[in-house]
Amino acid sequence: MNQFKDFKIKPEINHFTGDKIKIDKILNVPIVIIDYKIEQSKAKVGTQLLTLQIEKSGTRHVVFTGSTVLLQMIQKVDKEKFPFISTIVKENEYLEFT
DSSP: OOOGGEEEEEEEEOOOOSSEEOOGGOOOOEEEEEEEEEEEOOOOOOTTEEEEEEEEETEEEEEOOOOOHHHHHHHHHHHGGEEEEEEEEEEEEEEOOO
């Protein structure tokens, strides 16, 4: 009989690490954007949720946002350009990367 270890299957780790941090805590502060993922929101059906893996002051955090502008902007960044430094600012009524 086979043993699972014989299959040589490695776990696919695709979760982000670090404590969850509110986006208000990182506004107007330089952060490193390490990675992101976009999923369907479970809280607001029919909308998307942006999850950011960031680093602030040398510590990794996870940020969740439904900001349409941030979603649109980050999708335009080529994956090979990650990680990068940015600041999230509130411009009028919406959030944006600068």
